[in-house]
Amino acid sequence: MVHKKEQRVIFAEADSNFVDTLFSIMTLPLATIVRLLRKVPDEKLKPIGSLNNLYQSLLDLSTNCLSSEENKWLMLNPKTSSHDTCRKLKLNINDEEPTEYYICEAIDCSRRKGVRFSTCNLARCIYCGKMMNKRIKYEDTTVVDNGCSSVFASDLTSFMVTDDLRVTSNSPGSMVQLLCELGIPAVNFLDEMTFDVGLDQILNLLKGAMLFKNPLTYMVFPSSPSILDLVKPGKEILLKHLTAETSKSLTLTVTAQKSSSKCLFADANSDFVEFLFGFLEIPLGYMIGELMNGSSSFESLNNLYSSISSMATGEYIKSFDLKNMLLHPELMHTKLSEKQIFPLSVFRDSNYNYCHTYLECGIFSAYMTHSSRLKGHEKEMLCSCYLKDSRVDGRYLKESAKFMVTDDLVITPLSLLSSITMLRFGNLGCFVEVFLNFYRFHSEENYCN
Structure with a gap:
């Protein structure tokens, strides 16, 4: 339902398949969200600018800085336990391929007790050092079904989705209440509009949720004058204290401009950079619900999280396990870095299985x-x-690696030439404008495997 004169969406009457796609956004790690939004570039996407720089820095990182060859791929492609479940969605925003599994190509290694598997074919066998590039099937994986049946939301219910992504059951009472809240005196101001939604539209909706308070209007009327409310990334948010009691210090040497106190760059060791890269594996639902207590800068995504939280299982969401998968997404097939300060949850069963080896025609x-x-x-x-x-030793990066980190989280290996370049970009008249400061801040250390 739209206000055509104002080119504004009032609400959408949506089936369970569309709501499924909306809900699945909560399961995406931040690295996946950055990768998807890079397909719809926009200079206004300041709220994720630093995350995009962080992602690109990891993408450009030399393998010489990694403790193992496969680590870059693993850090760029974190997965949650809902990854294969979401492939059953009628419209899946995450276009990644199904999870693949690899073991050593040598049969002797693959028949040893405690054989290792990886989800990356760049890994090397811990026994013989050969590439683990023999792809094997995981027989228990649920067959993907892209039929009409929904995954998370109940098939028997239609839903009302507001312009700011509040999702409720579809009822006349909810509609009347919404119209009163918006100050719309009569329905003759409104028109019905049918809108086909594909992957491009969902990506624009995700982009709109990062930019505006009214992402549905942005998806349907991208040039509407009603799109005015930019999300303010500078909003201060108090993170919930979810970390362990033990504390660890991270040290930075910051080069700043004296006249403005503007940070130019920092010299950082691998501990600090690995801590920064760890933000990319945080699932969106965990960030909004656990870290920010439902009060992130992205108000429409807060509304979406709150809608899931308030929905009754069985009636609107199919099961408690599926609801928990959305609100408390767990990482899958990973070992957390010792520098990951947040107590992210890993789906433990994903790290232990049985390998069956046999001969087929020799x-x-x-x-x-x-x-x-x-x-x-x-x-x-x-x-x-x-x-x-x-x-x-619990690290994805080499302990000896040194880096330069800019104020907007561009990370490069430390070198004199790169430092001179940054000083030049700072438009400094002379070196007396520069001062060094040593910063030490405490981060809490989480328990990891």
Whole structure:
């Protein structure tokens, strides 16, 4: 329903498939959101500007700075436990491929007790050092069904979605209440409009949620004069104290301009940079609900999270487990860095499985499952199978690596030439305008595996 004169969406009557897609946004790690929004670039996307720089810095990072070859791919592609579930959505905003699993190509290594698997084919076997590039199937994965059945929201209910992404059950009472809140005196000011939604429209909706308080209007009327309320990224938010009691210090050497106290760049060790890269793996739902207590700068996304939280299971959301998957998304197939200060949750079952190896026409074959039941293949052997830990001493980056970090989180390996370049960009008349300061701040250390 739209106000055509003002080119403004009042609300949308949506089926469970559209609501599913909206809800699934909460499961996306920040790295995935940045990658998706890079497909619809916009200079106004200041709220994620630093995250985009962080993502690009990791993308450009030399493998010489990594403790293992596969670590860049793993940090750029974090997954939550809902990844394969969301592939059943009729419209899935996350265009990543299904999770793939790899073991060592050597049959002797793959038949050892405690064989390792990885979700990246750049990993190396811990036993022989060869590439783990033998792709195997995970037999327990649910078959993807892109039919009409919804995934999260109840099939038996239609929903009302407001311009600021509040989602409620579709009822005349809810509609009347909304019209009163918006000061619309009569329905003759409104017109019905049918709007087809595809992946491009959902990406624009996500972009609108990062920019405006009325993302539905932005999706339907991208040039509407009603789109005025920019999200204010400078809003101060008190993070909930969710970290462990033990504290760790991170040290920075900051180069700043004396006259303005403007930070030019900082010299940082790998501890601080790995801490920064850790923001990319935080799921959106965890950030809004757990870290910011539902009060992030993105008001429409706060509304979406709150709508999920207030919906009854069984009646509007199919099950408690699915609701929990949206509100408290867990990471999957990962080992948290020791520098990750937030107590992110990892779906533990995803790091332990069984590897079944067998011969098929004399050729080595294998599959992975969460069950120890054998299928009766020729010379089939069962071994416990664990996620390969790509960290070295709990780190994704080499301990000896040094970096330069700019004020907007552009990260490059530390060098004299890059420092001179930054001083030149600072438009400094002379070096006496520069001063050094040593900053030490405390971060809380979380428990990790």
